[in-house]
Amino acid sequence: MYRKELLDSLRDRRTIISMIVVPMLAMPVLMLGMGSLAIRLVTRAQQEIPRVMVLGGEDSPKTLSALRALKTIEFVPASRDYTNLISEKRVRAAVEIPGGFDAALHNGEKRTVQIYVYEGEIKSSFGAQPVEQFFRQLSDTTLSERLAAHNFPQRLLKPIEIRKTNVVPPRKVSGNLIGSIIPYLLILMCMTGAIYPAVDLTAGEKERGTMETLLCSPVARTHLVYGKCLMVLTAALVTTLLSLSSMGASFALIKHLGPGAAGGRPPLALTIDLSSLAVAFAMMLPMALFFSATMLAIGLFSRTTKEAHSYLQPLLIATIMPAVASLLPGVELNSRLALIPVVNISLVTKEILSGTYHWNYIALIFGSTCVYAGVALAAAVALFKRESVLFRT
Amino acid sequence: MIEARQLTKVFRDRKRGEIRAVDGVSFRCQPGQVFGLLGVNGAGKTTCLRIIGTILQPSSGTASVGGFDVVEQPEKVRANIGFLSISTALYGRLTAQETVEYFGRLHGLTESILRERLDSIFTTLDMNEFRHRRCDQLSSGMKQKVSIARTLVHDPPVMIFDEPTHGLDVLTARTVVGFIRDCRERGKTVIFSTHVMREAEKLCDAIAIIHNGRIMAEGTLAALREQTGVQDLDDVFVKLVEGT
Numbered sequence: 001m002y003r004k005e006l007l008d009s010l011r012d013r014r015t016i017i018s019m020i021v022v023p024m025l026a027m028p029v030l031m032l033g034m035g036s037l038a039i040r041l042v043t044r045a046q047q048e049i050p051r052v053m054v055l056g057g058e059d060s061p062k063t064l065s066a067l068r069a070l071k072t073i074e075f076v077p078a079s080r081d082y083t084n085l086i087s088e089k090r091v092r093a094a095v096e097i098p099g100g101f102d103a104a105l106h107n108g109e110k111r112t113v114q115i116y117v118y119e120g121e122i123k124s125s126f127g128a129q130p131v132e133q134f135f136r137q138l139s140d141t142t143l144s145e146r147l148a149a150h151n152f153p154q155r156l157l158k159p160i161e162i163r164k165t166n167v168v169p170p171r172k173v174s175g176n177l178i179g180s181i182i183p184y185l186l187i188l189m190c191m192t193g194a195i196y197p198a199v200d201l202t203a204g205e206k207e208r209g210t211m212e213t214l215l216c217s218p219v220a221r222t223h224l225v226y227g228k229c230l231m232v233l234t235a236a237l238v239t240t241l242l243s244l245s246s247m248g249a250s251f252a253l254i255k256h257l258g259p260g261a262a263g264g265r266p267p268l269a270l271t272i273d274l275s276s277l278a279v280a281f282a283m284m285l286p287m288a289l290f291f292s293a294t295m296l297a298i299g300l301f302s303r304t305t306k307e308a309h310s311y312l313q314p315l316l317i318a319t320i321m322p323a324v325a326s327l328l329p330g331v332e333l334n335s336r337l338a339l340i341p342v343v344n345i346s347l348v349t350k351e352i353l354s355g356t357y358h359w360n361y362i363a364l365i366f367g368s369t370c371v372y373a374g375v376a377l378a379a380a381v382a383l384f385k386r387e388s389v390l391f392r393t
Numbered sequence: 394m395i396e397a398r399q400l401t402k403v404f405r406d407r408k409r410g411e412i413r414a415v416d417g418v419s420f421r422c423q424p425g426q427v428f429g430l431l432g433v434n435g436a437g438k439t440t441c442l443r444i445i446g447t448i449l450q451p452s453s454g455t456a457s458v459g460g461f462d463v464v465e466q467p468e469k470v471r472a473n474i475g476f477l478s479i480s481t482a483l484y485g486r487l488t489a490q491e492t493v494e495y496f497g498r499l500h501g502l503t504e505s506i507l508r509e510r511l512d513s514i515f516t517t518l519d520m521n522e523f524r525h526r527r528c529d530q531l532s533s534g535m536k537q538k539v540s541i542a543r544t545l546v547h548d549p550p551v552m553i554f555d556e557p558t559h560g561l562d563v564l565t566a567r568t569v570v571g572f573i574r575d576c577r578e579r580g581k582t583v584i585f586s587t588h589v590m591r592e593a594e595k596l597c598d599a600i601a602i603i604h605n606g607r608i609m610a611e612g613t614l615a616a617l618r619e620q621t622g623v624q625d626l627d628d629v630f631v632k633l634v635e636g637t
């Protein structure tokens with residue numbers, strides 16, 4: 001039965017698209033396409049010379065001329081309408097120099113320099129950055145001069161020096177960074193791969209009238225569900241495996257095409273142990289079975305493929321929400337979260353990919369997900385034995 | 394042999410309440426005989442045949458097929474029947490041969506027996522020309538031949554046909570009728586449902602008139618004519634049904 005389901009599904013263009021084409025293309029498009037687009041946009045924003053307005057400062061020629069000497073900024077004449085000009089993106093930022101600024105610095109007084117920006121707007125931050133840097137440098141220089149004037153040593157300025165050193169191997173650091181997004185994508189792809197065959201082999205068969213033909217065969221109904229579930233599981237796992245492979249290929253390409261390859265700052269090694277990936281994939285097995293059986297049960301309950309898809313939409317949303325757990329900062333695996341489906345796989349996969357193996361949690365999550373998958377499969381079998389479900393009109 | 398004993402099937406519908414689709418139906422169908430279930434649409438023919446085919450379970454009563462009980466031994470019953478109905482469609486993405494092979498394997502045939510059966514059935518039904526064509530590319534007549542081949546592949550002693558000529562053109566319908574006659578000649582037990590009186594007249598050795606889930610009369614065509622005092626089967630049918 002499984003062989004027939006596989007042959008039948010492999011001849012279906014829509015199954016091929018969801019099982020093979022989407023995972024092969026989605027990852028490179030997401031990682032390379034979106035990544036390179038983001039890099040290109042940021043680079044273009046960085047290359048643009050920002051228009052910055054200086055408000056006041058007429059009585060502080062020293063500061064004003066030093067500021068205007070900055071070549072990375074184009075200064076525009078002051079205007080009272082600066083807030084509107086910034087919000088309309090005609091001016092990227094404005095800096096307000098208080099009255100008597102030069103004199104105050106000379107006399108050892110404190111003054112506040114106000115920088116006006118469009119918060120969250122990258123080009124505005126690029127405009128404000130050099131101005132802020134200029135005044136920080138000026139503040140440091142002024143402080144040094146004041147200390148020198150009173151014969152105080154420079155070390156008074158910084159009584160404590162703090163140094164931060166990474167003690168974790170770069171492979172693990174990169175695993176932790178990209179390990180956050182990978183579980184989310186894997187769970188999503190695993191589910192995406194299962195959706196189409198699950199609906200096609202259940203509600204689709206009802207619609208096409210082949211379900212009754214199948215029911216005429218002497219095969220026990222339980223075995224019919226097992227055969228269908230095995231096919232859906234295959235689709236889910238192939239999609240997951242292809243997603244993992246295309247993700248690996250995309251990371252390898254990013255490493256070669258990234259800024260480090262052009263001789264800039266050496267990039268972080270965006271690589272993950274193959275053994276970690278293998279364990280992560282093993283953790284996806286019960287999860288894939290859980291998804292397959294759940295979707296099969298939903299598909300069996302539905303009268304038409306349209307109805308099945310309308311039931312699966314909320315399930316997709318309900319899965320995405322816990323799958324996001326790996327992306328949330330500070331969420332760490334504990335014994336309670338280890339029992340929540342999807343959340344547990346999301347968090348443990350993140351840990352595994354960063355090289356951390358809490359075997360007790362791994363066993364608990366694998367075991368509990370197997371139980372959930374078993375319950376979902378039992379529900380699918382129970383539904384398949386109900387006439388009111390099979391012949392629902 | 395098929396024996397139905399007080400078969401009853403009740404469906405519960407939210408809007409319409411309790412529906413007795415089959416109500417205490419009993420009959421006996423012998424090997425080498427074509428038994429016709431004659432009734433209008435919604436009379437309970439399909440439900441009755443689905444129960445005998447173990448696709449549905451009876452609410453009460455039971456039936457046996459080749460000595461196997463439909464409730465207690467459904468898998469053994471299905472191994473001994475060939476079920477053909479308008480709602481048993483084909484897998485469009487499989488070829489004619491793959492379809493028949495698949496059902497042969499589901500019936501547990503060995504590869505050598507399966508090869509033999511395939512060659513014999515495809516030749517008998519004149520299907521070799523479209524043997525490797527996908528079912529979704531076949532005409533309705535070709536599809537019906539594939540369905541017949543599907544029901545025959547395991548050489549079952551009992552054949553169940555639920556309106557097998559429904560929607561078919563004259564030539565294809567003739568092929569199906571010929572095939573049902575052939576089953577009778579080979580000693581198979583055949584149960585056949587239809588609402589086409591001429592078909593029942595041509596094929597059936599015994600007829601049961603079913604209406605509102607109940608058997609109104611049962612017997613040979615001659616016996617039914619004698620019972621009603623009219624010759625034409627249409628008139629026989631109307632008289633028996635209106636007699637309720």
